[in-house]
Amino acid sequence: MHTLTVNLADRSYPILIGSGLLKQQGALDAYLPSDDVLVVSNESIAPLYLHGLTELLGDRRVATAILADGEQHKTLATLESVLNRLVAAGFNRDCTVIGLGGGVVGDVAGLAAGVYQRGVNFIQVPTTLLAQVDSSVGGKTAVNHPQGKNLIGVFHQPSCVLADTQTLDSLPDRELAAGLAEVVKYGLIMDAEFFDWLEANADKLIARDAESLELAIRKSCATKAAVVAADEREQGQRALLNLGHTFGHAIERCLGYGEWLHGEAVAAGMCMAAGLSERIGWLEAGSAARIAAVLASMGLPVQPPAIDAKALYQAMTLDKKVIAGEIRLVLLKGIGEAIVTADYPEAELRTELDASLAAA
Amino acid sequence: MHTLTVNLADRSYPILIGSGLLKQQGALDAYLPSDDVLVVSNESIAPLYLHGLTELLGDRRVATAILADGEQHKTLATLESVLNRLVAAGFNRDCTVIGLGGGVVGDVAGLAAGVYQRGVNFIQVPTTLLAQVDSSVGGKTAVNHPQGKNLIGVFHQPSCVLADTQTLDSLPDRELAAGLAEVVKYGLIMDAEFFDWLEANADKLIARDAESLELAIRKSCATKAAVVAADEREQGQRALLNLGHTFGHAIERCLGYGEWLHGEAVAAGMCMAAGLSERIGWLEAGSAARIAAVLASMGLPVQPPAIDAKALYQAMTLDKKVIAGEIRLVLLKGIGEAIVTADYPEAELRTELDASLAAA
Numbered sequence: 179m180h181t182l183t184v185n186l187a188d189r190s191y192p193i194l195i196g197s198g199l200l201k202q203q204g205a206l207d208a209y210l211p212s213d214d215v216l217v218v219s220n221e222s223i224a225p226l227y228l229h230g231l232t233e234l235l236g237d238r239r240v241a242t243a244i245l246a247d248g249e250q251h252k253t254l255a256t257l258e259s260v261l262n263r264l265v266a267a268g269f270n271r272d273c274t275v276i277g278l279g280g281g282v283v284g285d286v287a288g289l290a291a292g293v294y295q296r297g298v299n300f301i302q303v304p305t306t307l308l309a310q311v312d313s314s315v316g317g318k319t320a321v322n323h324p325q326g327k328n329l330i331g332v333f334h335q336p337s338c339v340l341a342d343t344q345t346l347d348s349l350p351d352r353e354l355a356a357g358l359a360e361v362v363k364y365g366l367i368m369d370a371e372f373f374d375w376l377e378a379n380a381d382k383l384i385a386r387d388a389e390s391l392e393l394a395i396r397k398s399c400a401t402k403a404a405v406v407a408a409d410e411r412e413q414g415q416r417a418l419l420n421l422g423h424t425f426g427h428a429i430e431r432c433l434g435y436g437e438w439l440h441g442e443a444v445a446a447g448m449c450m451a452a453g454l455s456e457r458i459g460w461l462e463a464g465s466a467a468r469i470a471a472v473l474a475s476m477g478l479p480v481q482p483p484a485i486d487a488k489a490l491y492q493a494m495t496l497d498k499k500v501i502a503g504e505i506r507l508v509l510l511k512g513i514g515e516a517i518v519t520a521d522y523p524e525a526e527l528r529t530e531l532d533a534s535l536a537a538a
Numbered sequence: 539m540h541t542l543t544v545n546l547a548d549r550s551y552p553i554l555i556g557s558g559l560l561k562q563q564g565a566l567d568a569y570l571p572s573d574d575v576l577v578v579s580n581e582s583i584a585p586l587y588l589h590g591l592t593e594l595l596g597d598r599r600v601a602t603a604i605l606a607d608g609e610q611h612k613t614l615a616t617l618e619s620v621l622n623r624l625v626a627a628g629f630n631r632d633c634t635v636i637g638l639g640g641g642v643v644g645d646v647a648g649l650a651a652g653v654y655q656r657g658v659n660f661i662q663v664p665t666t667l668l669a670q671v672d673s674s675v676g677g678k679t680a681v682n683h684p685q686g687k688n689l690i691g692v693f694h695q696p697s698c699v700l701a702d703t704q705t706l707d708s709l710p711d712r713e714l715a716a717g718l719a720e721v722v723k724y725g726l727i728m729d730a731e732f733f734d735w736l737e738a739n740a741d742k743l744i745a746r747d748a749e750s751l752e753l754a755i756r757k758s759c760a761t762k763a764a765v766v767a768a769d770e771r772e773q774g775q776r777a778l779l780n781l782g783h784t785f786g787h788a789i790e791r792c793l794g795y796g797e798w799l800h801g802e803a804v805a806a807g808m809c810m811a812a813g814l815s816e817r818i819g820w821l822e823a824g825s826a827a828r829i830a831a832v833l834a835s836m837g838l839p840v841q842p843p844a845i846d847a848k849a850l851y852q853a854m855t856l857d858k859k860v861i862a863g864e865i866r867l868v869l870l871k872g873i874g875e876a877i878v879t880a881d882y883p884e885a886e887l888r889t890e891l892d893a894s895l896a897a898a
Contacts, residue, residue: 254618261614265685268856293653296678296691297771320656325625331656332692411657496628 180392182399184315185407189335193315193399197388199342200230200303209301209338214239214273216264218287220247223279223305226348231278231303241267245283249436252282252322254330260290274299274337280306280353281313281440285331288319292334300336305345307357307391308441311364311398314339316406316416322435326496327427333411341399343392351384355477356441358383359422361394362472363448364401367418370514372397377468380475417518421508422447425482428493432485445478446534454530455510458522465513484538487531540752542759544675545767549695553675553759557748559702560590560663569661569698573598574633576624578647580605583639583665586708591638591663601627605643609796612642612682614690620650634659634697640666640713641673641800645691648679652694660696665705667717667751668801671724671758674699676766676776682795686856687787693771701759703752711744715837716801718743719782721754722832723808724761727778730874732757737828740835777878781868782808785842788853792845805838806894814890815870818882825873844898847891 179196191209199205215238219228224244232240243263245251264273275298277287284302291300304314320331346354361383365373376383382390402419409416425447430438452466470480482490494505504520505527511517539556551569559565575598579588584604592600603623605611624633635658637647644662651660664674680691706714721743725733736743742750762779769776785807790798812826830840842850854865864880865887871877 254614254621258614261683261690265683265689270856293690293692295689296680296693318656323621323625329625329655330621330653332653333656496630 180396182396182403184335184403186335186410189317191335191337191339193339193341193403195310195341195343195392195395195399197343197392199340200227200234200345203234205340206234206301206338210235210238210274210299212238212272212274212299214241214267214269215276216241216243216260216267216269216273217276217278218243218245218260218283218290219278220245220280220283222247223283227278227303227305227345231276239267241269245286249282249322249440252286252320252435254321254323256286257289257321260286261294264290264294269294271295271298274301276301276303277314278303278305280304280309284309284314285318285320285328288317288334288336289321289331292319292332297334300334302336302339304339304341306349307346307354307395308360310341310343310346310395311357312360312402314341315399315402316419317410327430327435341395343388343395346386346391351477352439353441354386355384356439356445358394358476359441359445359448359473359478361398362469362476363419363421363444364398366448366452366469366510366513367421367508367516368514369397369401370512373472373513377472380472384476414518417506418508418516421510421516422449422451424494424505424507425450428490429482429485431493431496432489433483438479438483442479445473446480446482449473449480450482450530450534451508452510453534454507454522454527457526457530461510461512465510469513481538482534485535487528487535490531490535491528540756542756542763544695544763546695546770549677551695551697551699553699553701553763555670555701555703555752555755555759557703557752559700560587560594560705563594565700566594566661566698570595570598570634570659572632572634572659574601574627574629575599575636576601576603576620576627576629576633577636577638578603578605578620578643578650579638580607580640580643582607583643587638587663587665587705591636599627601629605646609642609682609800612646612680612795614681614683616646617649617681620646621654624650624654629658631655631658634661636661636663637674638663638665640664640669644669644674645679645688646681648677648694648696649681649691652679652692657694660694662696662699664699664701666709667706667714667755668720670701670703670706670755671717672720672762674701675759675762676779677770687790687795701755703748703755706746706751711837713799713801714746715744716799716805718754718836719801719805719808719833719838721758722829722836723779723781723804724758726808726812726829726870726873727781727868727876728761728874729757730872733832733873737832740832744836774878777866778868778876781870781876782806782811784854784865784867785810788850789842789845791853791856792849793843798839798843802839805833806840806842809833809840810842810890810894811868812870813894814867814882814887817886817890818869821870821872825870829873841898842894845895847888847895850891850895851888
């Protein structure tokens, strides 16, 4: 087992990474001061891992909230149903909420923990690659609004993240690929060497080579932990983690949530960010093609779906990163070097959208 | 104008107290970096002060969310309606939410600001005495759940609190008295001298003597600011501010929210806390009667309404301050000295409930 620490002063917490952790008695005890535990999971994941997790909880009082599966259920109504479970169980401020599942489960469980009684203890047990490398680290929680993704949420750090790599065995290929999109992101934003490694090992990763996957998870979590520690509330550097996301969220919004997986939209979004970066002369010619080739080799889309360019642009303006009307984007100065900026010609952004959509 | 500072490191903020502040051009400018402002108010307060507040906002883009008046509207559904206004206005992470009104408006507006885009700038403009001395200071926000008060919320500190004492002119007598209950609380928990002053000046306060009210507000805010600065997230000392509240919340829950005003329930609750404290020998004989006399002179109830003792006890067990099944109460060691404790004979609590209800 590897342990990484996210350094956030009195809210620091460990990320435990390893194979079979959900079968290690006592693995969570240090982070579970509560007698009362609500496990939030979904109808796909609960049958696989809920029993094992419950074994780890010993004789604590355990209630469950089993959500319908899918991004379309990441809503205020679902949040309310989880809060109702906490109230119905009679749980107080000293309870713990555990999120067992992918990003949607983690986001809803984390938000419930963040707002129940103004904040209770929270543990993440991510069971998808995307959640293990991204959404479970950093304390962002949210639900979607019909008009926009993640518009309602809080920052609420977990007391522990337990990433059992064995849970990836049950992950569909498409979701594995979607998780790899975020792994590639870490290389692109600040680690050219890691990007080279990913380029060389993409085949092993999609073949689920255990050692390669564990290395990719460790590397990704370490990068994310460092970024989050430096900038917990996304005032600066943390925004780099949104490479491809302003484009990606807009794709998801235009298509309707759940049509494409988040990681798929981010993959296409990163290609558009790279395309724009190359278009304005920041990124060496050929780099965007190289990035697209890695993502394509992982089975990810490298163009947006066939949607209207104006609608896509409009959807980008509702992004949380829009400040004073300017669409701030994460762009690349090179592979391994990203910046957040609104300092690009808007016409070039529109050209990039048109070009990407023409290729779609 | 008096300015008090709530010291919370990078979240420190001022409380501006004075008569006519809502007519002082530029009063809010230092705390309003936003072009986009949502004013949350209610149908009683908006006709009185919304126009004046809007004048202070200059040429900023202003949207409004006008809530129905009353504690029964402090719900998730109301929160959602406020969030819908923010989305419909197209406001981003750089917007400001202003709560103009009493405790309910402040709590809903603060929670909306706390969860919209994971937290946006927030300003409190309290227009009731209760809100000026209590709920607008300290960053607690919440809505009620059908099964319990304030069960859903976050800590979200405002960037500024503007308390214009002129707004109290329009406050009904009953609400003025409810606010005074919280003022008395500050004397009881940590300032015997202030309690003496309140005892001597209760008649001036209910007669709305401007100077006396302003002094009471300043003193109350200063006490609350000091307590909050020492213990932002209610791990310790801050719980003292809940004197009378575990009893009071239980009364509100049993009666149905909105039947009694919060301050009325707290007044009766403080009498019960004082009664129990005297019963177990912590408070000098006669002190509970002295406390009740001050509250009664302000027109406040000093006994609970006629409800079932078992239901009242049961309602107390759902309080947020219940830890591991124990009902922790704020009790008095003397006038001006409170402690949080579960170290009292449970039978005495039941006796106090029976005795208070018998007098009801």
